[in-house]
Amino acid sequence: MSSTVQTDFFTVIRERHSVRYFDPSHTLGEQEIKELLELAGSAPSSWNLQHWKFVAFTDPAAKEKLRPVANGQRQVVDASVTVAILGDLEANRNAEAVFRPVVQAGLDDAYAGYSSYRAMIEQIEAAYANASPTYRRDEAIRNASLAAMQLMLAAKAKGLDSGPMVGFDADAFVKAFNVPPRYIPVLLVAIGKAVKPARPTTRFPAEQTVVWNGF
Numbered sequence: 001m002s003s004t005v006q007t008d009f010f011t012v013i014r015e016r017h018s019v020r021y022f023d024p025s026h027t028l029g030e031q032e033i034k035e036l037l038e039l040a041g042s043a044p045s046s047w048n049l050q051h052w053k054f055v056a057f058t059d060p061a062a063k064e065k066l067r068p069v070a071n072g073q074r075q076v077v078d079a080s081v082t083v084a085i086l087g088d089l090e091a092n093r094n095a096e097a098v099f100r101p102v103v104q105a106g107l108d109d110a111y112a113g114y115s116s117y118r119a120m121i122e123q124i125e126a127a128y129a130n131a132s133p134t135y136r137r138d139e140a141i142r143n144a145s146l147a148a149m150q151l152m153l154a155a156k157a158k159g160l161d162s163g164p165m166v167g168f169d170a171d172a173f174v175k176a177f178n179v180p181p182r183y184i185p186v187l188l189v190a191i192g193k194a195v196k197p198a199r200p201t202t203r204f205p206a207e208q209t210v211v212w213n214g215f
């Protein structure tokens, strides 16, 4: 639990933990939430396609609707905002919008490694057209997850707390909130002011997680 703004990056990382009890009276303004989501969206993504969409729950009625979908977890209603991070199964459709302004600005290096803007777009389209059945889903989940992680760290750096949740019914979420088939729910992240610290957790030391130069 923290109420101070953390600016030291390593402190932010070390002090972020999964909070499950939030102050229901604490609110965040639309601008503050947008700022957090812009920071989240500065995450890297394959070809910079930005495979995420954020559904921000601030309205009490919408949060109440979310709660049974999230296995009754009360943090989704008590948090100042609960963000559903969706992954984009058709992120190739973002390519033109991402790269056209770059090309128009004459920044040729923006598609470094490709002979031309067109070659890059074609490769993206080919990747999506010829992909294995799991490719779109893998891409959606891995890229959206990076944004989710940044969201939690950004929140911590702003003196807020967060709690990620995969304990929700993705199909029910899609139905309840009219999610178009293009997107899949990846994670919920509750953000607000903790009223109870996160449970203490430990991590494996590097000796147990690192394999040098291959198995």
Ligand SMILES: Cc1cc2nc3c(=O)[nH]c(=O)nc-3n(C[C@H](O)[C@H](O)[C@H](O)COP(=O)(O)O)c2cc1C
Pocket: 016, 017, 018, 019, 020, 073, 163, 164, 165, 166, 167, 168, 187, 198, 199, 201
């Ligand atoms: C993908 C993912 C899903 C999670 N789902 C839930 C959840 O549904 N409910 C919950 O209370 N915590 C959930 N957590 C939090 C984890 O339990 C927590 O990150 C882990 O125990 C480590 O604790 P810490 O984040 O406080 O360091 C989830 C975490 C991740 C990364």
